[in-house]
Amino acid sequence: MTVSATWARIGAIFIKELVQMRRDRLTFGMMFGIPVIQLILFGFAINTDPKDLPTAVHAEEHTPVTRTLLRALETSQYYDLVLESDDPRDSEHLLARGEVAFVVFIPAGFTERLVRGERPQLLIEADASDPAAASNAIARAEAIVNQALRHDLKGPLAGLAPRPGPVELIVHPRYNPEGITQYNIVPGLLGVVLTMTLVMITGMAMTKEAERGTLENLLALPARPVEVMIGKITPYIAVGAAQAIVVLVTARFLFGVPFHGALWILLIGIAIFVFANLAVGFTFSTIATTQMQAMQLTFFFFLPSLLLSGFMFPFRGMPTWAQTIGEVLPLTHFLRIVRGVMLKGAGLADLYGEFIAMGAFAAAAVAVAMARYRRTLD
Amino acid sequence: MSDLAIDVSGLVKRFGDKIAVDGVDIQMPRGEVWGFLGPNGSGKTTTIRMICGLLRATEGAGTCLGYDVLNEPEKIRAHTGYMTQHFSFWKDLTIRENLEFTARLYQMPQLRERVDETLETLGLADRQNQLAGALSGGWKQRLALAAVTMHNPRLLLLDEPTAGVDPQARRDFWDEIHRLSTRGMTVLVSTHYMDEAERCDRIVYLANGKVVARGRIGEIIARSGLVAYRGEGEDVRRLAARLQGRPGVDHVAYFSAALNVSGENRQALENAIADIDGKDVEWREIQPTLEDVFIVLMMRAGADRRTHA
Numbered sequence: 001m002t003v004s005a006t007w008a009r010i011g012a013i014f015i016k017e018l019v020q021m022r023r024d025r026l027t028f029g030m031m032f033g034i035p036v037i038q039l040i041l042f043g044f045a046i047n048t049d050p051k052d053l054p055t056a057v058h059a060e061e062h063t064p065v066t067r068t069l070l071r072a073l074e075t076s077q078y079y080d081l082v083l084e085s086d087d088p089r090d091s092e093h094l095l096a097r098g099e100v101a102f103v104v105f106i107p108a109g110f111t112e113r114l115v116r117g118e119r120p121q122l123l124i125e126a127d128a129s130d131p132a133a134a135s136n137a138i139a140r141a142e143a144i145v146n147q148a149l150r151h152d153l154k155g156p157l158a159g160l161a162p163r164p165g166p167v168e169l170i171v172h173p174r175y176n177p178e179g180i181t182q183y184n185i186v187p188g189l190l191g192v193v194l195t196m197t198l199v200m201i202t203g204m205a206m207t208k209e210a211e212r213g214t215l216e217n218l219l220a221l222p223a224r225p226v227e228v229m230i231g232k233i234t235p236y237i238a239v240g241a242a243q244a245i246v247v248l249v250t251a252r253f254l255f256g257v258p259f260h261g262a263l264w265i266l267l268i269g270i271a272i273f274v275f276a277n278l279a280v281g282f283t284f285s286t287i288a289t290t291q292m293q294a295m296q297l298t299f300f301f302f303l304p305s306l307l308l309s310g311f312m313f314p315f316r317g318m319p320t321w322a323q324t325i326g327e328v329l330p331l332t333h334f335l336r337i338v339r340g341v342m343l344k345g346a347g348l349a350d351l352y353g354e355f356i357a358m359g360a361f362a363a364a365a366v367a368v369a370m371a372r373y374r375r376t377l378d
Numbered sequence: 379m380s381d382l383a384i385d386v387s388g389l390v391k392r393f394g395d396k397i398a399v400d401g402v403d404i405q406m407p408r409g410e411v412w413g414f415l416g417p418n419g420s421g422k423t424t425t426i427r428m429i430c431g432l433l434r435a436t437e438g439a440g441t442c443l444g445y446d447v448l449n450e451p452e453k454i455r456a457h458t459g460y461m462t463q464h465f466s467f468w469k470d471l472t473i474r475e476n477l478e479f480t481a482r483l484y485q486m487p488q489l490r491e492r493v494d495e496t497l498e499t500l501g502l503a504d505r506q507n508q509l510a511g512a513l514s515g516g517w518k519q520r521l522a523l524a525a526v527t528m529h530n531p532r533l534l535l536l537d538e539p540t541a542g543v544d545p546q547a548r549r550d551f552w553d554e555i556h557r558l559s560t561r562g563m564t565v566l567v568s569t570h571y572m573d574e575a576e577r578c579d580r581i582v583y584l585a586n587g588k589v590v591a592r593g594r595i596g597e598i599i600a601r602s603g604l605v606a607y608r609g610e611g612e613d614v615r616r617l618a619a620r621l622q623g624r625p626g627v628d629h630v631a632y633f634s635a636a637l638n639v640s641g642e643n644r645q646a647l648e649n650a651i652a653d654i655d656g657k658d659v660e661w662r663e664i665q666p667t668l669e670d671v672f673i674v675l676m677m678r679a680g681a682d683r684r685t686h687a
């Protein structure tokens with residue numbers, strides 16, 4: 001069989017898929033609905049650096065010093081002093097009920113002991129049941145307090161002011177100095193959206209034929225497996241491209257995510273990543289016999305991708321076994337590429353390991369898909 | 379090139395430990411129209427699928443159009459039109475799109491013109507933009523037949539093409555089959571209808587995965603050794619219940635206002651008729667019909683064993 005014959009048959013299947021895709025409103029809607037919903041949910045709703053946490057104050061004395069301290073907490077934007085309580089047991093309940101995230105205790109005689117240089121205690125009780133929610137506020141507490149007192153303890157009290165440590169520590173939080181969650185999440189969403197929709201849709205591509213009884217006809221017609229696969233996958237490459245444009249444009253103009261690197265590097269990454277996902281989807285559709293099963297397999301793949309890739313939780317925080325699984329998943333590498341290019345301005349040399357890992361995964365998935373494709377009804 | 383369109387022997391197909399087809403031989407010359415008969419679950423569909431390479435035979439071998447059924451399914455498909463038992467064209471494509479898709483896969487030249495022609499012959503030109511799923515049963519069959527014959531295949535495999543189609547449409551369908559056959563196509567068609575079997579050059583009768591009868595209709599009837607009587611008179615229909623199950627009576631049927639009985643043993647059948655002694659019933663021996671023969675063949679082979687649609 002000649003090459004032109006192959007192209008003709010791929011073309012035939014490609015056109016058929018396009019027409020069917022256009023008629024299937026639900027799937028079509030899903031392809032663009034899912035990215036939009038995920039962008040809104042993840043983009044606007046997630047914040048890993050929560051501010052304005054409700055705080056109760058239990059102050060047994062009120063002096064200029066305590067007022068300075070409280071004002072400093074408030075202006076740090078982490079603590080929102082919502083109420084004062086007089087009864088220590090009350091404060092306990094507020095925390096337990098989740099009404100406040102912190103209770104600040106200022107004991108009687110605080111100011112006096114401070115002036116005498118006795119290092120009085122200032123207690124902050126935190127609801128640390130969700131470590132991520134409280135950690136930044138807790139970490140900043142000491143700095144906030146010291147900063148505030150440095151201003152107040154002047155003149156004769158200057159000796160009490162906190163002294164700088166023996167080492168001048170300088171930390172540069174690079175690439176995202178303000179710690180804006182969206183800068184991290186929105187580029188990552190590009191990978192999440194592509195994984196979810198492309199695997200699912202191609203997963204359904206062959207099972208749909210089996211479920212509707214058209215598979216027998218498709219197999220009886222003179223198209224070879226590789227032709228069917230390419231013909232069926234190609235329309236979804238266009239879908240992936242459209243989704244990528246939607247997410248990138250939103251990232252730039254709605255979320256103002258910076259783009260420091262070269263677009264073409266990202267585009268290569270997207271191309272390999274899209275291909276890897278389509279191959280996974282196609283493999284699933286050779287395993288599943290119904291669309292429902294294809295959907296379940298998709299989630300079987302999607303969940304670990306979401307959880308172990310470093311999209312949701314810090315990759316380096318995971319135990320070794322989880323990192324090992326994560327290293328296999330294409331989303332992990334794609335996240336490094338997209339974040340690397342956009343936020344860090346990383347070049348090809350910085351990222352080629354990720355490209356290789358992703359490419360290897362794609363090649364393996366294609367091999368499995370081709371081996372599993374049924375030429376017969378057996 | 380051999381003058382057999384289909385030449386397979388010893389075909390066996392097992393699904394797990396179930397034997398669907400059990401040693402089928404078919405030697406079918408080019409240009410003929412053969413009927414493929416047998417009760418549901420007897421293995422007709424499975425055999426047809428093995429012939430065109432859609433299922434891999436567990437045992438046995440052979441050729442179809444001179445190509446090996448096990449190793450050259452692609453070549454077989456290029457020259458075969460296979461119409462599946464259940465409508466398997468794309469219901470979410472229009473009639474025209476289905477034909478175009480098929481034509482493209484076969485890389486037919488002048489695609490547009492060929493599709494236009496086909497639509498014209500089908501009488502579907504003005505409905506070409508309707509979804510195929512919206513067609514009635516009869517029209518679906520015609521669309522499917524048109525689609526699988528558009529590329530002028532040498533062999534047509536039709537699996538119960540007229541199931542659930544009205545008599546007029548069936549007649550048209552068969553006229554079309556004969557027209558295609560005169561153009562040189564070889565046609566193997568499975569069916570449950572006796573009148574359709576009578577329109578075939580030869581028939582192959584399958585039961586429980588085995589060929590239990592084959593040949594021209596006359597030969598099959600003669601070879602069956604069956605004897606048939608026809609009784610006419612007042613109230614003969616009431617006698618049916620009494621005749622049923624008597625020794626020597628294999629089959630009793632009431633039609634054309636007469637009672638038709640058949641059996642394999644002449645003496646026993648005649649005794650049975652004499653015994654029940656209906657008033658004013660006039661019995662005379664007739665030529666057994668193909669249906670009589672099949673019913674006997676079916677009884678010998680056992681009931682429907684189908685477990686899988």
Ligand SMILES: Nc1ncnc2c1ncn2[C@@H]1O[C@H](COP(=O)(O)OP(=O)(O)O)[C@@H](O)[C@H]1O
Pocket residue numbers: 393396397398399416417418419420421422423424425683684685686687
């Ligand atoms: N894919 C399959 N898996 C298991 N059993 C099957 C399968 N296809 C057919 N069978 C069984 O094989 C037998 C023959 O079926 P089939 O060829 O469809 O008969 P027919 O077409 O004559 O009605 C039946 O008993 C059927 O249940």
Ligand SMILES: [Mg+2]
Pocket residue numbers: 422423424463537
């Ligand atoms: Mg059948």
